[in-house]
Amino acid sequence: MRPVAKSPTIIDVARLAGVSTATVSRVINGTSAVVPETAERVRLAIQELRFVPRSAAQVLASRKTNTLGLILTEIRGAFFPHLLRGVEAATRAAGYQLLIYTVSDIPADRPTLLGEHNTDGLLVFTSSLSLNELQRLSATGFPLVLMHQTPSDGLEIPMVTIENKDGAERLVSHLIESHGRRRIVFLRGPAGHEDSAWRERGYREALAAHGLPVDERLITLGDFDEVTAGASLQRLLQAGIDFDAVFAGDDDSAIGVFRALKAAGRSIPQDVAVVGFDDVQLASYITPTLTTVRAPIEEVGREAVRQLKRLIDGQPVEPLTLLPTELVIRESCGCPAGH
Amino acid sequence: MRPVAKSPTIIDVARLAGVSTATVSRVINGTSAVVPETAERVRLAIQELRFVPRSAAQVLASRKTNTLGLILTEIRGAFFPHLLRGVEAATRAAGYQLLIYTVSDIPADRPTLLGEHNTDGLLVFTSSLSLNELQRLSATGFPLVLMHQTPSDGLEIPMVTIENKDGAERLVSHLIESHGRRRIVFLRGPAGHEDSAWRERGYREALAAHGLPVDERLITLGDFDEVTAGASLQRLLQAGIDFDAVFAGDDDSAIGVFRALKAAGRSIPQDVAVVGFDDVQLASYITPTLTTVRAPIEEVGREAVRQLKRLIDGQPVEPLTLLPTELVIRESCGCPAGH
DNA sequence: CTGAAAGCGCTTACAG
DNA sequence: CTGAAAGCGCTTACAG
Numbered sequence: 143m144r145p146v147a148k149s150p151t152i153i154d155v156a157r158l159a160g161v162s163t164a165t166v167s168r169v170i171n172g173t174s175a176v177v178p179e180t181a182e183r184v185r186l187a188i189q190e191l192r193f194v195p196r197s198a199a200q201v202l203a204s205r206k207t208n209t210l211g212l213i214l215t216e217i218r219g220a221f222f223p224h225l226l227r228g229v230e231a232a233t234r235a236a237g238y239q240l241l242i243y244t245v246s247d248i249p250a251d252r253p254t255l256l257g258e259h260n261t262d263g264l265l266v267f268t269s270s271l272s273l274n275e276l277q278r279l280s281a282t283g284f285p286l287v288l289m290h291q292t293p294s295d296g297l298e299i300p301m302v303t304i305e306n307k308d309g310a311e312r313l314v315s316h317l318i319e320s321h322g323r324r325r326i327v328f329l330r331g332p333a334g335h336e337d338s339a340w341r342e343r344g345y346r347e348a349l350a351a352h353g354l355p356v357d358e359r360l361i362t363l364g365d366f367d368e369v370t371a372g373a374s375l376q377r378l379l380q381a382g383i384d385f386d387a388v389f390a391g392d393d394d395s396a397i398g399v400f401r402a403l404k405a406a407g408r409s410i411p412q413d414v415a416v417v418g419f420d421d422v423q424l425a426s427y428i429t430p431t432l433t434t435v436r437a438p439i440e441e442v443g444r445e446a447v448r449q450l451k452r453l454i455d456g457q458p459v460e461p462l463t464l465l466p467t468e469l470v471i472r473e474s475c476g477c478p479a480g481h
Numbered sequence: 482m483r484p485v486a487k488s489p490t491i492i493d494v495a496r497l498a499g500v501s502t503a504t505v506s507r508v509i510n511g512t513s514a515v516v517p518e519t520a521e522r523v524r525l526a527i528q529e530l531r532f533v534p535r536s537a538a539q540v541l542a543s544r545k546t547n548t549l550g551l552i553l554t555e556i557r558g559a560f561f562p563h564l565l566r567g568v569e570a571a572t573r574a575a576g577y578q579l580l581i582y583t584v585s586d587i588p589a590d591r592p593t594l595l596g597e598h599n600t601d602g603l604l605v606f607t608s609s610l611s612l613n614e615l616q617r618l619s620a621t622g623f624p625l626v627l628m629h630q631t632p633s634d635g636l637e638i639p640m641v642t643i644e645n646k647d648g649a650e651r652l653v654s655h656l657i658e659s660h661g662r663r664r665i666v667f668l669r670g671p672a673g674h675e676d677s678a679w680r681e682r683g684y685r686e687a688l689a690a691h692g693l694p695v696d697e698r699l700i701t702l703g704d705f706d707e708v709t710a711g712a713s714l715q716r717l718l719q720a721g722i723d724f725d726a727v728f729a730g731d732d733d734s735a736i737g738v739f740r741a742l743k744a745a746g747r748s749i750p751q752d753v754a755v756v757g758f759d760d761v762q763l764a765s766y767i768t769p770t771l772t773t774v775r776a777p778i779e780e781v782g783r784e785a786v787r788q789l790k791r792l793i794d795g796q797p798v799e800p801l802t803l804l805p806t807e808l809v810i811r812e813s814c815g816c817p818a819g820h
Numbered sequence: 821c822t823g824a825a826a827g828c829g830c831t832t833a834c835a836g
Numbered sequence: 837c838t839g840a841a842a843g844c845g846c847t848t849a850c851a852g
Contacts, residue, residue, distance in 0.1 A: 149597060149621065151829055162839045167831055177837060192617060197599035198546070199829035201537035202844045209580075220762070223562040230583060239594060241548075242579050244569060255578060258488060260536035278531060282488065397766070423559070427736070428766045490845055501823045506847055516821060538845035541828045 150191040159187040170195060209239040210450060211256035214267035220394060220422035221366075221439060225289075228443025229265060236451045238262070245270050258284045263450045265289060265443075269334055285453035287446045291336055300453065302446040302463040306337050306419075309435035309467035310344025311351075313417050314389055316433075316469065318352045321476040323387035323415055325357065327378065329364025329371050329395050338366070338391060341419060345389055359383055364395035372398030379406050386414060387475075393418035393425050396432055396474075411476040421470050430473035438465045489530040498526040509534060548578045549789060550595035553606035559733060559761035560705075560778060564628075567782025568604060575790045577601070584609050597623045602789045604628060604782075608673055624792035626785045630675055639792065641785040641802040645676050645758075648774035648806035649683025650690075652756050653728055655772075655808065657691045660815040662726035662754055664696065666717060668703025668710050668734050677705070677730060680758060684728055698722055703734035710737030718745050725753060726814075732757035732764050735771055735813075750815040760809050769812035777804045 156163045161180060168174050169184040176184070187193070201207050210233050214222070226242075233240045243256045256264060257275075263285030266276070273294055279286055280297050288301040317323040328345045331338030342361070349356055362378065364371035371390055375398070378385065388403075390396035396418030400410060408414050410430055418425060421436040445463050452459045471477050495502045500519060507515050508523040515523070526532075540546050549572050553561070565581075572579045582595045595603060596614075602624030605615070612633055618625055619636050627640040656662040667684045670677030681700070688695055701717065703710035710729055714737070717724065727742075729735035735757030739749065747753050749769055757764060760775035784802050791798045810816050 152831095153829080163830075164832080164839060164841095165837090168838090171831085173831085175837065180837085194596060194598045196541070196829055198537045198540035199844090200831075202535070202541050202846085203829075203831040205831095205844070207537070226565075230581065234583070239599075240581050242569065242581060244573070257533060259533045424763055424766055427763055429768050491847095492845080502846075503823060503825095503848080504821090507822090510847085512847085514821065519821085535845055538828090539847075541830085542845075542847040544828070544847095 150193045152193070152195065154191055155184065155187045155193050158191065159184045207260055207262050208237070209241050209261045210236075210447065211241045211243065211261035211264045212267070213243050213245065213256055213264060213270045215245060215270050220424060221392070221420060224422075224439035225267070225443045228440035228445075229447055230443075232444040232447035236447060238451075258282065263287070263454050265446050265450060266291070268336065285450055287450040287453065289442055289446050298461070300449050300459045300461055300463070302442050302449060302465070303336070304437045304439075304442060304465045305467045306340035307344040307347070309419065309437070309469065310341040310389070311348045312344075312469045313419070313433075313435050314345050314348035315351070316471070317387050317389070317415055317417065317475060318348065318354065321387070321411070321415055324354055325360060325385040325387070327360045327362070327375070327385045327388040329362060329374060329388065329391040329399070331364065331366040331391050331395075335366070341389075341391060360385055364391040364398070366392045366394055368394050368398035368401070370398070371395035372402040375399050375402040376406070379408075388414060388416045390416060390418050393420045393422045393432060393434055396434070397424065397428065400428060400474075411474050415476050416474045425470070426472065431479070433472045433475035433477065434470050436468045436470050438467070441465055489532045491532070491534065493530055494523065494526045494532050497530065498523045546599055546601050547576070548580050548600045549575075549786065550580045550582065550600035550603045551606070552582050552584065552595055552603060552609045554584060554609050559763060560731070560759060563761075563778035564606070564782045567779035567784075568786055569782075571783040571786035575786060577790075597621065602626070602793050604785050604789060605630070607675065624789055626789040626792065628781055628785050637800070639788050639798045639800055639802070641781050641788060641804070642675070643776045643778075643781060643804045644806045645679035646683040646686070648758065648776070648808065649680040649728070650687045651683075651808045652758070652772075652774050653684050653687035654690070655810070656726050656728070656754055656756065656814060657687065657693065660726070660750070660754055663693055664699065664724040665726040665728055666699045666701070666714070666724045667728050668701060668713060668730040668738070670703065670705040670730050670734075674705070680728075680730060699724055703730040703737070705731045705733055707733050707737035707740070710734035711741040712737075714738050714741040715745070718747075727753060727755045729755060729757050732759045732761045732771065732773055735773070736763065736767065739767060739813075750813050754815050755813045764809070765811065770818070772811045772814035772816065773809050775807045775809050777806070780804055 152163045152166050156166045161184060165176060166184050168176050169181045212229055230240055241256055241261060265287050267289045268291050280299055286299045288299050290303045292301060293299040317326055328342060346356055362374045364374055388399050390399045396416055399416050403410055403414055410416050418432050418434040421434045425432040425434050442465060449459050473479050491502045491505050495505045504515060505523050507513050508520045551568055569579055580595055580600060604626050606628045607630050619638055625638045627638050629642045631640060632638040656665055667681060685695055701713045703713055727738050729738045735755055738755050742749055742753055749755050757771050757773040760773045764771040764773050781804060788798050812818050
């Protein structure tokens with residue numbers, strides 16, 4: 143390997159252009175006017191030396207990192223790429239870099255690798271940051287935006303999420319009203335996952351609104367995961383518990399339900415109607431096509447970045463942004479194809 | 482908003498613990514032995530002050546960023562999450578942070594936001610970095626690993642990719658040998674995309690090996706994209722060009738082909754056999770299930786990080802890592818279900 | 821094992 | 837409009 147050539151510094155540029163480093167800095171950052179000819183000389187010197195300012199030095203001197211941090215739970219499921227895409231695009235549009243950090247499950251209560259020391263603000267997905275860290279960061283006034291998670295009492299952190307309850311309620315009501323289903327399974331998401339809690343609430347309210355009792359045996363874990371959901375459903379079948387529909391919690395779980403049902407010889411939607419949540423790509427391709435609720439995940443990412451940027455810039459922010467969801471009727475609920 | 486509290490520095494910690502900043506630094510980094518009781522005092526002080534070292538200062542002083550950069554073309558398609566997941570996991574396992582930067586299409590020939598000034602090494606997907614930048618970085622001995630792209634002449638940059646040609650050849654041979662197909666469409670990926678070039682080569686060699694002529698009218702653009710692929714196929718149909726199979730270039734394109742064929746009333750695989758490449762999740766769920774080649778994308782990401790780490794550590798690296806692909810026979814080629 | 825001090829490469833009041 | 841110089845907050849030879 144060739145030896146690492148020592149890269150040029152702002153001093154080299156200043157010398158070559160015959161100016162001070164302050165002037166070079168001004169040309170680079172456009173922080174104050176510089177006589178055009180001088181600026182041109184500096185630009186030429188920069189080009190000739192192929193000078194690129196060291197971020198660390200800029201950050202240290204300016205106390206701005208120009209970097210946004212994204213903390214999320216493990217990259218898994220069909221959900222994540224949409225979120226990331228939105229965050230990435232908006233971050234770039236705002237002129238920031240993106241530092242991503244994923245935590246395996248429940249975060250340890252120690253300073254994360256992302257924080258005030260290396261970012262200008264943090265995007266926190268669900269419970270990927272411990273309450274303690276959240277409190278500490280929040281107390282110092284560090285810009286923070288939560289996604290799909292309500293701030294604990296006393297914490298004033300803006301949050302961006304989707305309308306889960308409404309979506310779930312409309313979905314379950316459709317099952318009841320249009321298809322006469324009365325014994326509807328609900329598959330919960332991961333423990334502590336707020337999306338799941340709200341969807342469950344929508345489920346319960348839909349039942350209540352139609353005078354249907356809640357059978358707690360019909361509520362079990364799907365974990366927003368294909369395998370777990372499939373296993374849970376299989377257990378219900380084996381236990382001989384009677385049901386005529388499944389609200390799978392999310393689309394990934396719905397896939398697992400499809401599998402378990404098909405393996406057990408039950409037909410969808412004749413024997414059991416199945417609905418999901420999210421509207422991932424797969425939803426419109428499986429057989430039967432999946433009735434679900436469209437969640438604007440990419441928009442959540444974009445909007446969260448926008449709020450974070452406002453926070454950083456000291457502008458007023460929305461404490462709560464609730465993005466609308468939309469019922470997507472396909473075949474798995476029992477509606478005819480091409481609805 | 483509360484005023485931003487000035488966060489503690491290493492000087493505050495040193496003062497509180499009654500030692501020098503050098504000692505604090507040693508405790509934090511474990512760079513040299515410190516008397517246990519002293520170390521404990523320092524740790525206590527760190528905890529009490531909730532001190533977190535500023536990355537910028539550490540980077541500037543140590544000249545190590547502990548950050549890996551990933552440059553890729555726009556986040557799109559079913560391919561990307563797999564790659565990212567592998568990169569992310571391996572980066573974390575190696576104790577690095579990940580900075581992600583996406584470029585829209587053909588990169589402008591100017592220094593990227595990622596480079597020697599803010600990372601210890603760079604992972605470059607396909608042609609997301611201009612040749613000029615690649616040359617400059619490479620010339621300085623900066624650690625670089627390419628993914629799915631062969632370095633230009635003269636550049637000695639390790640590369641990690643998958644066995645495209647073999648996979649494509651086996652796939653097309655299967656169409657010819659097992660299903661008697663002779664007029665096989667090939668849908669190219671984006672211009673300059675090496676995966677596509679190799680797959681085309683596998684396609685041509687398979688035809689040649691079976692004494693079949695190449696009809697250039699059967700080779701057109703799919704762009705590794707559902708919409709483009711669908712449109713291209715529709716054009717072939719309208720032009721009345723005869724074909725009995727389609728090798729779609731990748732799975733996303735195959736989905737588009739499915740759509741176009743179904744819209745035209747052609748049955749798969751009876752009228753036209755369709756095969757893809759990658760084996761994304763969707764492949765096993767669509768109807769008919771998609772015969773394809775499994776590409777170990779996640780492993781590409783992981784392996785690329787491993788090579789980059791070796792480069793950074795000054796260890797010898799593999800100039801070329803070619804990960805094996807595997808034929809996945811399903812129904813869309815004409816094989817019976819449950820093969 | 822520990823400390824004093826130089827140095828990493830920028831930015832930014834301040835003065836002119 | 838420009839420069840001299842202090843300062844950002846760490847790490848790391850060097851000396852002891």
